[in-house]
Amino acid sequence: ERIPALLQAMPKAELHLHIEGSLEPERIFALAQRNGVSLPYPSVEALRAACAFTDLQSFLDIYYAGASVLLTEQDFHDMAWDYLIKAQADHVVHVEVFFDPQTHTARGVPFEVVIRGLKSACDRAERELGVSAALIMCFLRHLSGDDASRTLDEALPFREMFIGVGLDSSERGHPPEKFARVFARCRELGLHLVAHAGEEGPPAYIESALDVLRVERIDHGVRCLEDPALVARLARDGVPLTVCPLSNVKLCVFPDLAHHNLKALLAAGLKVTLNSDDPAYFGGYINQNYLDTFAALKLDVVAAYTLARNSLEASFVSEARKAAWV
Ligand code: HPA
Ligand code: ZN
Numbered sequence: 001e002r003i004p005a006l007l008q009a010m011p012k013a014e015l016h017l018h019i020e021g022s023l024e025p026e027r028i029f030a031l032a033q034r035n036g037v038s039l040p041y042p043s044v045e046a047l048r049a050a051c052a053f054t055d056l057q058s059f060l061d062i063y064y065a066g067a068s069v070l071l072t073e074q075d076f077h078d079m080a081w082d083y084l085i086k087a088q089a090d091h092v093v094h095v096e097v098f099f100d101p102q103t104h105t106a107r108g109v110p111f112e113v114v115i116r117g118l119k120s121a122c123d124r125a126e127r128e129l130g131v132s133a134a135l136i137m138c139f140l141r142h143l144s145g146d147d148a149s150r151t152l153d154e155a156l157p158f159r160e161m162f163i164g165v166g167l168d169s170s171e172r173g174h175p176p177e178k179f180a181r182v183f184a185r186c187r188e189l190g191l192h193l194v195a196h197a198g199e200e201g202p203p204a205y206i207e208s209a210l211d212v213l214r215v216e217r218i219d220h221g222v223r224c225l226e227d228p229a230l231v232a233r234l235a236r237d238g239v240p241l242t243v244c245p246l247s248n249v250k251l252c253v254f255p256d257l258a259h260h261n262l263k264a265l266l267a268a269g270l271k272v273t274l275n276s277d278d279p280a281y282f283g284g285y286i287n288q289n290y291l292d293t294f295a296a297l298k299l300d301v302v303a304a305y306t307l308a309r310n311s312l313e314a315s316f317v318s319e320a321r322k323a324a325w326v
Contacts, residue, residue: 002301003294003299003300003301003304004291004294006301006304007287007290007291007294007304008090008091008287008290008291009091010091010304010305010308011091011093011308011312011325012090012091012092012093012286012290012307012308012311012312013092013093013094013095013096013273013311013312013314013315014087014092014094014095014096014275014276014286014311015095015096015217015240015242015273015275015311015314015315016098016219016220016242016243016244016273016275016277017083017095017096017097017098017275017276017277017279017286018063018098018099018100018138018168018277018278019079019080019083019097019098019099019118020063020066020067020070020079020099020100020103020278021063021277021278021279021280021281021282022079022080022082022083022086022278022279022280023066023067023069023070023079023280024082024280025044025047025048025280026044027078027079027082028044028047028066028069029043029044029047031069031070031071031075032069034075035069035071035072035075037068037069037071039065039068039069040065041065047062047066050062051250051281053250053251053252053281054252055200055251055252056170056171056172056199056200056251057170059250059251059278059281060169060170062281063278063281064103067100067103067104068107070104070109070114071109071113072113072117073113073116073117073120074117075117076113076114076116076117076118076121077117077118077120077121078121079117079121080097080117080118080121080122080133081121081124081125083097083279084121084122084124084125084131084133085129086279086285087125087131087133087285087286088125088129088130088131090285090286090287091287092131092286093130093131093132093312093325094131094132094133094134094312094315094317095131095132095133095134096133096134096135096136096163096164096315096316097118097122097133097134097135097136098136098137098138098166098168099114099115099118099135099136099137099138100138100140100168100169101114101115101137101151101154101155102139102140102143102148102151105151105154111151111154111155111158112157112158115135115155115158115161115162116161118135119135119161119162121133122134122135132317134162134163134316135161135162136162136163136164136165136166136192136194137151137155137162137164137165137166138165138166138167138168138169139151139165139166139167139168139179139182140168140169141167141168141169141171141174141178141179141196142169142170142174144178145178145179145180145181145182148179148182149181149182149185152165152182152185152186159189162191163191163192163316164186164191164192164193164194164316165183165186165191165192165193165194166193166194166195166196166219167179167183167194167195167196167197167209168196168219171196171197171199171200171201171205172200172201175201175204175205175208176195176197176205176208176209176212176213177208177212179195179213180212180213183212183213183214183215187214192216192316193213193214193215193216194215194216194217194218194219194242195209195213195215195218195219196218196219196220197209197215197218197219197220197221198218198220198221198222198223198224199219199220199221199222199223199248199251199253200223200251200253201223202223202226203223203224203226203227203230206218206221206223206224206227206230206234207227207230210233210239216239216240216316217239217240217241217242217314218234218239218240218241218242219241219242220241220242220243220244220248221234221241221242221243222241222243222248222253222254222260222261222265224241224265224270225261225264225265225268231268231270234270234271235268235269235270238271239270239271240271240272240273240310240313240314241265241270241271241272241273242273242275242314243262243265243272243273243274243275244274244275244276244277244282244289245257245260245262245274245289245292245293246276246277246282246283246284246288246289246292246293247276247277247278247282248260250281250282250283256296257292257293257295257296257297258296258297260293260296260297262274262293262297262299263297263299266303266306271313271314272307272310273307273310273311273314274286274289274290274293274311275289275311276288276289290304290307309326312325312326313326
């Protein structure tokens with residue numbers, strides 16, 4: 001079959017990747033040992049067994065436990081480097097990496113340690129792998145808007161080290177409106193804006209992410225199909241959706257890949273991209289998402305080119321660099 005070979009070899013961008021979600025269980029245990037951190041799981045096997053998620057929150061509980069082993073700049077560098085090597089192997093030419101500083105600063109790890117470790121890995125990837133990598137700082141939506149604002153204050157001395165901000169963690173009960181003020185500040189600073197919306201939360205959260213937060217892309221967004229007027233708006237405005245099919249199945253947003261709504265999203269004319277979200281937890285990196293989704297939904301070569309092109313176009317690289325790509 002030529003489609004799997006095409007999917008693997010196509011140059012693509014990854015726009016929805018939580019770096020803490022790229023920590024493989026073996027690496028989590030190695031770092032726990034190296035840093036003297038104790039984990040609520042006795043072994044790699046026990047951790048893997050706990051990864052039978054029922055919803056977003058059941059995943060987040062384990063994801064935050066896994067991230068608790070990260071303490072030093074080297075830890076953050078190593079984590080990002082491991083991911084960037086895999087991204088290169090999947091023919092990712094550009095990646096916009098999410099990170100969750102509050103998960104680390106709440107444990108006493110300085111913001112500076114987190115961002116320096118991640119940024120040095122991104123710079124190294126550009127030099128040694130030919131992969132461009134930029135950072136997007138995410139606010140945790142289960143925490144307050146004021147907490148997010150304090151995190152932005154801590155980040156200001158490192159403004160040149162990240163290109164944008166996002167919003168992640170528990171969606172239900174935490175509407176975008178909570179973060180209106182901090183996103184307005186970020187907009188003033190010239191940062192790019194994205195937010196998770198419409199993964200587990202209602203289509204109304206997608207609308208308020210656009211209207212109140214003024215985001216440029218929606219992360220996930222799969223529940224938009226419940227609101228035809230919203231779909232029409234997203235299509236008209238070309239708002240990119242960073243869809244993560246393996247994540248959606250693991251978190252029970254869809255029962256299996258054959259029931260994923262990707263085909264309907266494409267048919268509606270939406271600017272869809274495929275991404276891995278938290279590859280160490282959800283069963284595969286970006287090419288696995290492409291391969292498994294194409295097999296389950298019997299997608300064709302046109303869809304392959306459309307998704308890869310969308311990923312490059314929806315990225316935050318300069319228009320000049322985009323022109324050279326597409
Ligand atoms: N949704 C919300 N928060 C997250 C996710 C996700 O898919 N992954 C890591 N944090
Ligand atoms: Zn995500």
